[in-house]
Amino acid sequence: MGFxxxxxxxxxxxxxxxxxxxxxxxxxLLLANSISGISQGISMLAIPWYFISVAHDEGLFSQIxxxxxxISLIWGVYAGTLVDRYDRRRIFxxxxxxxxxxxxxxxxxxxxxxxxxxxxxxxxxxTTVFIYNxxxxxxxxxxxxITAREDYGRxxxxxxxxxxxxxxxxxxxxxxxxxxxxxxxxxxxxxxIVPFTIRPLSIYEVFSIDAVTYILAFIIIWQIRSMPxxxxxxxxxxxxxxxxxxxxxxxKHPIIFLFGNTSLFIFLTIIVHSTLVNPIYVDHFxxxxxxxxxxxxxxxxxxxxxxxxxxxxxxxxxxIISGLAGLSLIAGMMYFVHVYNSVLAWxxxxxxxxxxxxxxxxxxxxxxxxxxxxxxxIGRTNSVFFVINVAMRLMLTGLFALPLFHQGINIIxxxxxxxxxxxTGGILIWLQKDDLEKLHETHNE
Numbered sequence: 001m002g003f004x005x006x007x008x009x010x011x012x013x014x015x016x017x018x019x020x021x022x023x024x025x026x027x028x029l030l031l032a033n034s035i036s037g038i039s040q041g042i043s044m045l046a047i048p049w050y051f052i053s054v055a056h057d058e059g060l061f062s063q064i065x066x067x068x069x070x071i072s073l074i075w076g077v078y079a080g081t082l083v084d085r086y087d088r089r090r091i092f093x094x095x096x097x098x099x100x101x102x103x104x105x106x107x108x109x110x111x112x113x114x115x116x117x118x119x120x121x122x123x124x125x126x127t128t129v130f131i132y133n134x135x136x137x138x139x140x141x142x143x144x145x146i147t148a149r150e151d152y153g154r155x156x157x158x159x160x161x162x163x164x165x166x167x168x169x170x171x172x173x174x175x176x177x178x179x180x181x182x183x184x185x186x187x188x189x190x191x192x193i194v195p196f197t198i199r200p201l202s203i204y205e206v207f208s209i210d211a212v213t214y215i216l217a218f219i220i221i222w223q224i225r226s227m228p229x230x231x232x233x234x235x236x237x238x239x240x241x242x243x244x245x246x247x248x249x250x251x252k253h254p255i256i257f258l259f260g261n262t263s264l265f266i267f268l269t270i271i272v273h274s275t276l277v278n279p280i281y282v283d284h285f286x287x288x289x290x291x292x293x294x295x296x297x298x299x300x301x302x303x304x305x306x307x308x309x310x311x312x313x314x315x316x317x318x319x320i321i322s323g324l325a326g327l328s329l330i331a332g333m334m335y336f337v338h339v340y341n342s343v344l345a346w347x348x349x350x351x352x353x354x355x356x357x358x359x360x361x362x363x364x365x366x367x368x369x370x371x372x373x374x375x376x377x378i379g380r381t382n383s384v385f386f387v388i389n390v391a392m393r394l395m396l397t398g399l400f401a402l403p404l405f406h407q408g409i410n411i412i413x414x415x416x417x418x419x420x421x422x423x424t425g426g427i428l429i430w431l432q433k434d435d436l437e438k439l440h441e442t443h444n445e
Contacts, residue, residue, distance in 0.1 A: 025224050026143070026155065030162045032220040033139060036096060037166035039213035040128055040135075042173060043103075045297055046206045047125045048279045049290050054203070055118055058280055062401035065276055068126045069394045072133055073387055079134035083378075088142035092221045095131045095138075100214035102127040103207045110204020121203060137382045144370050144378060158308065159366075177201045177209075200290075246380025249373070255435055256372055258428075260385045263324050263365040265425025266331050266358045268389055269418040272396045273335075274300075277414045285409045286342060299348045303355030311363040320364045321429060321436045327364075328426030331357040335419030339412045372439070 051061035082091060106124045110116040143155055177200070250257040274297065282293045315323040334350040334357075341347060373381050399405075400414050429436075 028220055028224045029139075029142065030158065032092070032217045032224075033159075034162050034166045035213050035220065036099070036135070036217040037162075038169055038173070039099065039103075039210040039217075040132055041166060041169075041297070042177065042206060043124065043128045043210055044132075044275065045294055046177065046203060047121060047128075048275055049293055050121060050203050051118070052279050052283055053290060058406060059401070059403075060118070062276065062397065064122045064125065066394065066397045066401060068129050069390060069397055071126070072129060072390045073394070075130055075133055079137060079383065079386075082134065083137045083141045083380075083382075088138050088145065089221060089224055091134065091138045092142070093218055095134060096214045096218040096221065099127065099131050100211050100218070103211035103214065107204045107208035107211055110202065110207065115202070116204045116207070124207060133386070137378075137386070140366060140370075140382070141378050162308075177206050246377055246384050249377050250381055250384055253372075255432065255439060256369070256381075257384075258432060259436055260365075260369060260381070261388055262425050262428040262432075263361065263368075264385060264389050265421055266328055266354075266361050268392055268396075269331070269335070269421055270354070270358050272393055272400070273415075273418055276397060276400055277411060277418070280406065280411045281338070281415070284406075284411050286344065286347065288344070292344065296348065296351050300351045300355035303352035303357075304359030307356045307359035307363065311360040312367075315360070315364060318437075320368050321433045324361050324364050325426045325430040325433065327357040327361045328422050328429060331361075332419040332422030332426065335415045335422065338415040339419075368436075 048061060051064075052058045055061075102124055106116055106120050109120060139159070143159060250260070278296060279293055282288050282296070286292065311323075331354050334354045337346065337350045341350070369378075369381075396417070399417070405411050405414055
C-alpha cells in the first residue's frame with residue numbers, strides 16, 4: 001500500500017492527498033476497501049467462468065444474472081436510504097460479516113461434499129452483487145463525510161487508484177486460481193514457458209480465500225475513528241419518505257439528474273460486458289481459456305490504475321464535462337474494435353483503454369457530484385442513479401440472454417450494442433456541456 005502515501009505531482013508542486021485530521025481514517029478505509037475488493041473481484045471473475053467452463057451452461061448463468069439484477073432494482077433503492085440513515089462504518093462492518101458468512105458456508109459445503117452445487121454458487125454470486133450494491137454508496141458517502149471539500153478530487157482519484165489496483169491483483173490471482181499454471185501461461189498474447197505447475201483451484205477453494213479477506217477487512221474497519229468534515233443531518237423519516245427525498249432533490253435539479261445518468265453509461269457497459277459478455281466472447285470468439293479471461297480483467301485494471309494517477313492532473317476542474325464526453329466516445333470506439341478483432345494483443349490494448357476511460361470518467365463524475373450534492377442526501381440520490389442504471393442493465397441482460405447471441409460468434413454483436421451506448425452517452429454529455437460548466441463554475445466561485 002506504499003503508493004497511497006506517496007506524493008503525486010499536481011500543478012506547481014507536491015501535495016498530500018488527504019487532510020491531516022482524518023489521514024489515518026482514510027488510509028484504513030482504503031486498505032479495508034482494497035482487501036474486500038480483491039475478494040469481490042475474484043468472486044465476480046470465478047463465478048461466471050464456472051458456469052461457462054465447468055457447468056457448461058452460460059444460458060443458466062444469464063438467467064441467474066437477470067434474476068439477481070431484477071432484485072437489485074429494489075435492493076439498490078433501499079441500500080441508498082441505509083447509507084443516509086445509519087452509521088457508515090457500521091454498514092461496512094455488517095456487509096463484511098454477511099460476505100464472510102455466505103462464502104464460509106459455501107466453502108464448507110464444498111469441502112464436505114467435494115463439490116459446490118450450482119444453486120449455492122448462484123447464491124454466493126447474488127450475495128456478492130448485493131454487497132457490491134451497498135458497498136460503493138457507503139464508500140463514497142463515508143469518504144465525502146470525512147474529506148475536506150478542497151480534497152474531493154484527490155481523494156476520489158486515490159479511491160479509484162486503490163480500487164483498480166485491487167482489481168488488477170484479483171485479475172492476476174483469478175488467472176492463477178481459475179486456470180492454474182500447467183507449465184506455461186498466456187501473458188498478454190504470448191505463451192510463456194515456466195519450470196513449474198500450479199493446479200487450478202475448485203470454486204469452493206476460491207470461496208474459502210474470499211471469506212478470509214472479508215474477515216481481514218472487518219478487523220481493519222473496526223479500527224477506524226474519524227472526524228466528520230461534511231454537514232450531515234441523519235434522516236429518521238420512514239423508508240418511502242427517504243426515497244422521495246432523493247427523487248425530490250433531483251427533480252429540483254434536473255441538470256444533475258441528467259448528468260448523473262449519462263455519465264454512468266460507460267460503467268453500465270462495463271458491468272454487463274465483464275460479467276456477461278466477456279467470458280462468452282473469450283470462449284466463443286477468441287477461443288481461449290480462463291487465463292485470458294482473467295488477464296483481461298487485469299489489463300482493464302491497469303488502465304484504470306493509470307487513470308487514477310493522472311485524471312486530476314489531466315482534466316482538472318475546468319475540463320470535467322468535455323473530458324467525460326471524450327472518454328465515453330473513446331470507450332465506445334474500443335467496443336467496436338472488439339467486433340472485428342481476434343488478435344489477443346489488440347484485445348488487451350482495447351481493454352486497457354476501456355479501463356482507463358471508465359476509471360477516469362468515474363473520478364470526474366464523482367468529483368462533480370461531490371461538489372453539487374449535499375452529503376445528507378448523497379446516498380439517496382445515488383440510489384436513483386443506481387436504480388435507473390440497473391433497469392438499463394436489466395434490459396441489456398434480457399437482450400443478451402437471447403439465443404441469437406449464444407450461437408457461433410454472434411456474441412461480437414453485443415460489443416456493438418455496448419459501443420453504441422457509450423457513444424450515445426458521450427453525445428448527450430456534450431449537448432449539455434455549456435449548462436453543466438456554467439453550473440460548476442458558479443458553484444466553485
